[in-house]
Amino acid sequence: MFNMTNQSNKEKLREFWLTLMRCDSIRKIGFQIKDVYLALFEKYNINSDKVDLTWTVLDVGIGVWLLDPDQPVSDFEHLLSSLQLPQQTPNKSCVDALEADMILLSEGMKKLFQMLQCKDMWNLFVCLETKLVNVLAGMERREMSISIHTLLHFSSVLKRNLTSLEEKAHKAAGHAFLLNSHHQLRQVLFEELKLDSYLPGKTKLAKTNVTREISTSETVLTQLLPFHPLPGILLEYRQLQKLKSTYIDGILSCVNDSYLTTHWDQTSAATGRLSSHHPNIQAIPKLPVTIKDHQTNFIVGKVNSAVEGDNVVQFNARDVFISRPDWSLLSADFQQIELRILGHLTNDPILLKIFSDKTVPDIFNALAAQWMGKCVEDVSEADREQTKRVVYSVMYGIGKEKLASYLKCTTDTAKAIMASFLLKFPAVNQFTKSCVEFCEKYGYTRTIFKRRRLFPNITHRNGALRAQAERQCVNFCVQGSAADICKAAMLQVENALASNRDIKARLLVQIHDEVLLEVADSDLNTVSGLVKSVMESEKLCGSVVSLRVPIPVSISVGKTWGQMHPLSATCNNS
DNA sequence: CGTAACGTGGTGAGG
DNA sequence: TCCTCACCACGT
Incomplete structure (x- = not known):
């Protein structure tokens, strides 16, 4: 907590800056404000479960990044040159150098x-990005509980199964080779076993992007499945190898004393989204993986997500993330946020009607019904999936060939599906066009919070590069606007928690359209109602914009991240 | 000449 | 079709 109306905190801050000045140059640690906050937390052992959003310290690096978000924030000298400031050589005295740098910075500001x-963009900078620095610093200091036992257990079981699969693969290939090497695998599959020759004449296997060789991707291996045991073994091996190396051993390397923290990067994604690293907590597998384990005998109940069946074990990497005793994890998830933003941006009457109708339980079913002229009851799961794919593909400007391979249909069918979609929602097509036209005229596009991204290739001679820029500029409007709203949601949630001091809850992570909190069991109902109402509030975006569509939020709760269930009790009176 | 350090390509996890 | 990060092999 760093409440600046508190006199002793003011003193602490002053003392802190003086220490900084004495011991180091702002060029090294001073210009990333989040790091300054973290150093402050550390030095004074400040509890950052809730942070004070009224404290505003502008970060020049973030401001420069907003001007051109494709250019990542690098070093101090680069910042100066971006602002066309002289890059003077540091003075001999440390304090003099710092003072000179501070003068430069204020000039830069x-x-x-x-x-x-x-x-x-000043409002975006001060009211959203700058405030978010406080939240991210808090999140980065908060430790998440990890079940070391689950982690170690998963690791050893996976190791056993991997060596067994490796042996099988070597046997199937006729000799030993490195299963992880695409190069060696390619040789075994296509030069030694010639598995591609078994495919029916017209089928073409996917090629790698740069070297134009036959790919060894999951798609290709699946196609080769009927002809040889090796592809199947490899698919299983790959899945387990990924699980072990990245999500079990990788996480383990980031754990300190059964607690884990991640690093949040505000300026690495050009669309304005956040990213996390070491570990990348936004890419932990969501669905459990089922493996056949011949050699293991499980003690049932000892590890909650390793359930013994007929030698079948279920692994969920999210199960290693747990809450402390008497606390639970609570996740709040924006439903179909990008699609709803498309509705807002396009102003398409049919889309708006579907989104505003709260009696429609599933938006993709309703969309499929609208699109195919069916009753909602007649829409099958396949119809729903197809509709979902078409919608997102059209949003991002997919080609008809790619769509065909996605939907496993002919290019003509894919073309017809796209055409009928655009006919049904003419405003979508019109939005795409006007987006590109705007970009051609001004060289950038904007999100609803006025965030910008530049697209110099929008007028490029090369058609492929130009087409890519056209897709990107449309994608940016939608994905970037969603990022804006998710950031605003984080601020409002943090703010709501901080203004209710007796509530025991803290914001831990953000996974793009979802926030994860740790909440004391006694406060679960209260926090659930609070978070939901704050995120669904029309005032979420302040005076910046009022959305033409509601974005409903679903809440779920659990003792581990892998076992989350909708909270039955609802609470709107707090 | 062996090894370390780094960059690149391929793959796959999330949204 | 867009945007990330992590891991591995392999070349320099």
């Missing part, structure tokens, strides 16, 4: 103010 102001 003035320029930044002008540049952001005339691009209408």
